């Protein structure tokens with residue numbers, strides 16, 4: 407059968423491009439319930455919070471913004487990381503057909519972002535044989551990943567380990583078209599610095615002992631996923647990305663071509679759209695940070711819906727501890743606020759376990775929980 411979940415499907419994009427056009431959605435993409443594409447938001451409080459990085463970094467107003475960061479991580483596990491004033495300005499300027507140069511200054515130049523966007527689009531336009539040069543089961547290029555109940559995601563991705571440098575695969579980053587590779591490298595290095603500052607703020611907000619988390623994260627495992635969600639004629643029947651929390655410490659996400667689709671689950675169990683401000687990054691608390699914080703911060707469950715007409719491209723930067731570090735609740739937090747809620751495990755063992763499981767909601771954390 408052409409659509410068995412056990413069969414390798416290398417690219418959803420190819421499936422959509424094939425002639426004649428799809429007359430129905432292949433069976434193994436079909437979700438068990440219809441997906442609400444535009445979720446009504448009951449009130450403005452259902453919008454995910456925004457943390458202003460300029461304020462977070464400024465000595466005068468840092469305290470209030472630190473509290474905002476703390477409550478966003480506690481109550482949502484997901485927030486937008488933006489300069490609110492500049493984002494509003496950019497909306498205004500775009501609507502006035504006016505080019506506003508340096509819109510957001512999280513260290514990521516809009517020029518690099520714009521070039522990356524073009525280069526990523528070009529990458530996905532390459533013939534399948536070209537993309538397959540980067541093909542691989544875990545790392546590299548591939549699509550239609552099988553999730554819980556054998557249901558496939560409606561999306562392709564290029565997944566690359568970027569740090570530590572000796573773990574980089576010679577057939578991936580070094581072999582990418584040079585302009586894509588160079589801009590991606592700039593992007594990765596900028597986010598690396600941003601992540602380390604943000605983790606420092608989180609450590610402060612959690613009132614952890616200084617460096618307790620940073621020491622584990624220094625030169626840690628990092629990777630990037632560039633994800634392509636093709637349009638789908640019946641988007642309410644499929645998901646671009648199955649509901650899950652990230653196995654990471656934190657994830658920093660950008661919506662490369664401005665097309666929406668990311669939804670986050672609120673603590674009361676409803677899905678809300680993540681309406682990403684222009685040039686904002688989205689930060690997700692991952693499962694490892696939930697463990698480090700002894701459950702004070704909770705990883706956010708999220709999913710991606712697809713669009714009937716437009717492709718969506720996003721880029722996720724995954725930030726993790728180093729392989730030699732142990733993942734477990736910070737001793738300083740357990741001491742102040744017992745009991746200890748999670749077991750301690752090596753990072754290596756944690757990821758071996760994670761990659762041996764099917765990604766499914768927040769099940770990754772179950773094995774680490776201690777029943778008190």
Ligand SMILES: O=C(O)CCC(=O)C(=O)O
Pocket residue numbers: 631633647652659668708710720721722
């Ligand atoms: O495409 C997105 O917006 C989300 C991707 C995601 O959740 C992931 O890569 O873990």
Ligand SMILES: [Fe+2]
Pocket residue numbers: 650651652657708
């Ligand atoms: Fe995710």
